[in-house]
Amino acid sequence: MKPALPIPTVERLFVYHKVLTNLLIEGTTHVFSYDLANRARNTAAQVRRDLMSAGCVGSSGKGYDIRSLLDRLSEVLEHGASRQVIVIGLGNIGKGLISYFSSPNNEFSILAAFDRDTRKTGKPFQECPCFPIADLEPFLEKNKVELAVLAVPGPVAQVLSDRLVMGGVRGILNFAPVRLAVPKWVHVEDNHITMMLKKVSYLAKLSPDQVKESLTTVG
Amino acid sequence: MKPALPIPTVERLFVYHKVLTNLLIEGTTHVFSYDLANRARNTAAQVRRDLMSAGCVGSSGKGYDIRSLLDRLSEVLEHGASRQVIVIGLGNIGKGLISYFSSPNNEFSILAAFDRDTRKTGKPFQECPCFPIADLEPFLEKNKVELAVLAVPGPVAQVLSDRLVMGGVRGILNFAPVRLAVPKWVHVEDNHITMMLKKVSYLAKLSPDQVKESLTTVG
DNA sequence: GGATGTGAACTATTTCACAGCC
DNA sequence: GGCTGTGAAATAGTTCACATCC
Secondary structure (H helix, E strand, O other), X not given: OOOOOOHHHHHHHHHHHHHHHHHHHHOOOEEOHHHHHHHHOOOHXXXXXXXXXXXXXXXXXXXXXXXHHHHHHHHHHHOOOOOEEEEEOOOHHHHHHHHHHOOOOOOOEEEEEEXXXXXXXXXXXXXXXXXXXXXHHHHHHHHOOOEEEEOOOHHHHHXXXXXXXXXXXXXXXXXXXXXXXXXXXXXXXXXXXXXXXXXXXXXXXXXXXXXXXXXXHOX | OOOOOXXXXXXXXXXXXXXXXXXXXXOOOEEOHHHHHHHHOOOHHHHHHXXXXXXXXXXXXXXXXXXXXXXXXXXXXXXXOOOEEEEEOOOHHHHHHHHHHOOOOOOOEEEEEEEXXXXXXXXXXXXXXXXXXXXXXXXXXXXXXXXEEEOOOHHHHHHHHHHHHHOOOOEEEXXXXXXXXXXXXXEEEEOOHHXXXXXXXXXXXXXXXXXXXXXXXXX
């Protein structure tokens, strides 16, 4: 088996995949490394290196063929990956996710939401059924879902995470502002919005106080 | 001026700050590097190195004094950083943010939301006033806000980003699934939920198919 | 004894720079 | 001529390991 790709590379590959999809929709068929680099905000050398690591090939004269690039990237990034997701917590974040993923172009399907508030359960939210938390285990038992979005308040996040893990979930996108303890075969990706906002604030503070040039000078 | 801290370090420092805050609330006054490491899910050496880079000092016998650690971290991470934010787009994500930041313990204050839907504007959402997008420029003119959360559909994100930048915004937390083009003195932090979910899916697929041991064996 | 602080070694990642190809 | 593919160099980041201090 070939060595796993470094995480930073994987993240950029996802970006390329998105950019390339848009280019294809616009009707473009080929792209140069520096062109893709511009759109993905990095360097041509980096793009070539990344694509190489992913096993993509271009041709010296014409650049990369977008369609085969996408095929290859999809294979590397998406082959065998779960696409079925449940959402825990039907607050605003949970609802936002469901709205977002009910758009037709989505690659994930949200099978169900779970909430402890009985006013929310029973009836579906935007065609997505919402069940009481107590139904979680039987649902997981029956549906073998491997991915979950955890969008609940911090204090209950760990307990729910444990239940997800016991139910066979192997990937959690966690919006709760706590660090979850999970066994090593489960991957948690934290989306701590507060922390991101702090980071933005920190970096905005650092960036040089520059004269505001016309926006048209910026790529 | 001392050299800027590496981004990965800064991110970990935010985590330490959070962990330490919780510890302080619990009444703990001192912490060892390996202890902090456990709670932040990394190694003792890393913790010591990070704290050192941030200019923190501990003492060999007793570990680190949490209160002075927090003081120092706050100084490094938060001194001079903007705390006032506006939210563009009062969809579910926008609402979620506002709900989240209206909790009393928050460090950011959301001054206003903006939306193009006139059914949402005029009346406040949870005490946060919501204005029509047309009011953006005068609002920025008057309030000198430097941070914005962009939670609008992809197709309109770039235009709104331009308007934010022209209005003096220097940091954007972007939920729209596009790469924004901004001048170099503006920092954009992307929170592309779809991409994060893809990443979780990718990593969950990779993680070894491990025997499920008792959850109690896991920290 | 048991921590911290830190140079030095190591590992990972990015960038350079150029041979080879179209 | 211009672009890809890729060793090699450079840089960034992490971990080791031990002198030092409480």
